[in-house]
Amino acid sequence: MSFSVLVCDDSNMARKQVLRSLPEQLSANAQLAKNGQEAVELLRSQQFDILFLDLTMPVLDGLGVLQTLKDENITPAIFVISADIQPEMQNKVLELGAKAFMRKPVQLDILNTNLKNHGFL
Amino acid sequence: MSELNLNEDQQDCLQEIINVAMGQASDQLARFLDTFVYLKVPSIEQVSTLSLIETLSNNENSAAVVSQGFFGYEGIRGEALLVYKPKDSDRLADLLGYEPDELSVEEQIIDLSSILTTTFLNVFAKQIDNQMSYSAPRLLAGSQSAVSDHLAQQSFNWDLALKVKITYQVTDYSFNCDMILFIPELAINNIKAVIDRILEEF
Amino acid sequence: MSPNDICTDITNKINTGILIIDNQYNIVFWNRYLEIHANKKTDDVVGHNLFQVFPELPQKWLKRKVESVFQLKSQSFCSWEQRHHLFELPHTRPISTNSHFMAQNCTFLPLERKDGSDNVCILIEDVTDVCHYQTMLNKTLEELAQANRIDGLTQIFNRKHWEECLEKEFSRARRYQHGLALIMFDLDHFKLLNDTYGHLGGDLVLIETARVISSLLRLGDLFGRYGGEEFAIILPNTDIVGALDVAERIRVAISKNVINFQESEIKVTASVGVAVISEDDNRYEDLISNTDLALYDAKASGRNIVCVAKQLVET
Numbered sequence: 284m285s286f287s288v289l290v291c292d293d294s295n296m297a298r299k300q301v302l303r304s305l306p307e308q309l310s311a312n313a314q315l316a317k318n319g320q321e322a323v324e325l326l327r328s329q330q331f332d333i334l335f336l337d338l339t340m341p342v343l344d345g346l347g348v349l350q351t352l353k354d355e356n357i358t359p360a361i362f363v364i365s366a367d368i369q370p371e372m373q374n375k376v377l378e379l380g381a382k383a384f385m386r387k388p389v390q391l392d393i394l395n396t397n398l399k400n401h402g403f404l
Numbered sequence: 405m406s407e408l409n410l411n412e413d414q415q416d417c418l419q420e421i422i423n424v425a426m427g428q429a430s431d432q433l434a435r436f437l438d439t440f441v442y443l444k445v446p447s448i449e450q451v452s453t454l455s456l457i458e459t460l461s462n463n464e465n466s467a468a469v470v471s472q473g474f475f476g477y478e479g480i481r482g483e484a485l486l487v488y489k490p491k492d493s494d495r496l497a498d499l500l501g502y503e504p505d506e507l508s509v510e511e512q513i514i515d516l517s518s519i520l521t522t523t524f525l526n527v528f529a530k531q532i533d534n535q536m537s538y539s540a541p542r543l544l545a546g547s548q549s550a551v552s553d554h555l556a557q558q559s560f561n562w563d564l565a566l567k568v569k570i571t572y573q574v575t576d577y578s579f580n581c582d583m584i585l586f587i588p589e590l591a592i593n594n595i596k597a598v599i600d601r602i603l604e605e606f
Numbered sequence: 607m608s609p610n611d612i613c614t615d616i617t618n619k620i621n622t623g624i625l626i627i628d629n630q631y632n633i634v635f636w637n638r639y640l641e642i643h644a645n646k647k648t649d650d651v652v653g654h655n656l657f658q659v660f661p662e663l664p665q666k667w668l669k670r671k672v673e674s675v676f677q678l679k680s681q682s683f684c685s686w687e688q689r690h691h692l693f694e695l696p697h698t699r700p701i702s703t704n705s706h707f708m709a710q711n712c713t714f715l716p717l718e719r720k721d722g723s724d725n726v727c728i729l730i731e732d733v734t735d736v737c738h739y740q741t742m743l744n745k746t747l748e749e750l751a752q753a754n755r756i757d758g759l760t761q762i763f764n765r766k767h768w769e770e771c772l773e774k775e776f777s778r779a780r781r782y783q784h785g786l787a788l789i790m791f792d793l794d795h796f797k798l799l800n801d802t803y804g805h806l807g808g809d810l811v812l813i814e815t816a817r818v819i820s821s822l823l824r825l826g827d828l829f830g831r832y833g834g835e836e837f838a839i840i841l842p843n844t845d846i847v848g849a850l851d852v853a854e855r856i857r858v859a860i861s862k863n864v865i866n867f868q869e870s871e872i873k874v875t876a877s878v879g880v881a882v883i884s885e886d887d888n889r890y891e892d893l894i895s896n897t898d899l900a901l902y903d904a905k906a907s908g909r910n911i912v913c914v915a916k917q918l919v920e921t
Contacts, residue, residue, distance in 0.1 A: 296420045
């Protein structure tokens with residue numbers, strides 16, 4: 284079974300970091316977005332199973348993406364990967380429908396555990 | 405004068421390291437202040453010390469400048485300056501949750517600066533496999549002349565500085581300060597080497 | 607000697623106080639330096655609560671400081687410039703300094719013990735000498751700065767400093783929507799007085815006038831010599847009614863003041879201009895020129911009189 288993946292982060296390095304940490308079957312056809320706006324536009328035009336989402340981004344930030352997807356009832360499994368690790372922020376993204384919160388730089392084992400927990404591995 | 409001359413990938417990598425450091429520093433600051441800290445993308449800028457001295461001496465708005473030295477392995481060392489504007493330094497007592505008569509504005513500004521500098525640089529250092537020690541923070545006299553005098557002495561052979569503009573918004577209080585890292589050439593080359601090492605891993 | 611022995615040896619010989627506490631503020635360790643300076647017995651110190659052993663410590667402040675070290679796992683500092691000392695310890699300069707206790711720079715270091723518990727190490731350095739010389743230097747600098755602010759003849763603020771004060775008061779009044787009044791006065795026919803009694807006589811009149819007016823003013827009022835025989839007063843938080851009252855008292859006080867010079871009794875009068883800050887004043891200089899125009903009106907109306915700035919009379 285294969286899943287479609289979108290990675291949204293303004294940092295090229297952070298996007299690569301996520302791609303490198305993903306198992307081959309998920310990273311092979313993953314698409315990339317440089318900010319929240321790009322991600323939302325992609326999500327409107329095609330179906331994604333998984334979204335890896337940064338929070339602190341220009342144009343449209345991660346919270347904005349979460350809110351938009353919620354409003355428009357677009358429902359990929361969202362994993363937030365952020366440098367902003369305050370408990371309040373973690374709660375906020377979970378309330379807005381994210382499946383899990385992971386701190387940057389993303390750790391391989393934590394990423395795999397989360398993917399497993401939600402049936403993607 | 406030497407230059408950082410970071411290419412796009414190196415710049416991106418440095419930005420990401422700083423983002424992560426800033427994120428953890430804000431988290432610790434938020435826990436310490438028992439509040440939520442809204443974080444903006446920190447901007448990084450390379451400035452020549454000469455132009456920085458000019459900016460600081462011309463800037464009538466800088467109310468206070470706190471200096472703290474830092475030093476780690478492999479010649480990574482420098483001086484961190486935190487520059488506050490008057491309207492922000494007035495709010496520090498509220499921000500830090502002190503009673504008005506508990507301690508002086510000077511002490512508050514030094515405390516906050518020390519927390520910002522050390523938490524930020526600790527995480528920064530950890531990501532590049534380093535570890536920092538610090539000298540005691542000092543409030544450089546609030547007047548502009550004293551600041552530029554200090555810089556004129558200190559930056560004698562430090563051509564380059566890295567300016568990280570931090571904007572912290574703490575619940576109701578919008579609070580801004582600039583963190584400026586003066587880093588000598590050797591340390592800059594070392595940081596570049598570490599960045600390249602990280603990039604090679606990808 | 608093993609590295610451990612070396613460390614113990616240095617810890618006991620170093621001229622720095624070392625005190626280690628656990629997260630319950632119980633003292634875990636102190637070194638010989640502190641033992642000698644604090645003049646307490648180790649048995650009464652180690653294992654006891656920090657604030658009981660050293661009751662002089664500012665408990666609330668220190669707890670917050672130590673908490674931050676535990677929590678942030680980052681060192682923290684306290685300089686004598688902010689707090690002269692934390693611990694009441696004697697110093698070794700009882701003759702050459704006037705402070706009672708040792709001035710201290712303190713460093714708070716997070717320590718992670720092998721058993722996983724957290725401690726904080728407090729390093730206490732004697733900076734009494736630094737403090738002494740810096741205090742003397744600051745005093746000298748303050749005296750120099752003071753000399754720079756004062757008019758040598760009349761001992762009130764000189765024009766430069768007075769204008770700096772006005773600039774500050776002006777922006778403060780703007781920011782907080784406070785009142786601000788300005789009085790400027792000029793001694794009438796001062797040239798004639800100088801010609802009659804000579805410059806020594808003129809100087810005495812200036813000195814005496816400054817002295818008499820100073821005694822009339824409130825603590826927050828800022829009195830300066832604007833130039834020659836012209837004086838100026840900033841009245842913060844004052845409206846036109848209050849300012850006119852002060853101005854009239856100044857006019858009367860000067861006219862009643864008799865100055866004895868050699869064999870003569872000198873009498874002078876003053877013309878006084880008054881203005882208060884208004885919406886139209888963009889800069890503090892606007893307030894000065896309004897007051898100056900009122901002063902000019904007072905001169906033109908026959909002197910020894912108080913005049914109010916025109917725009918205030920019209921409204």
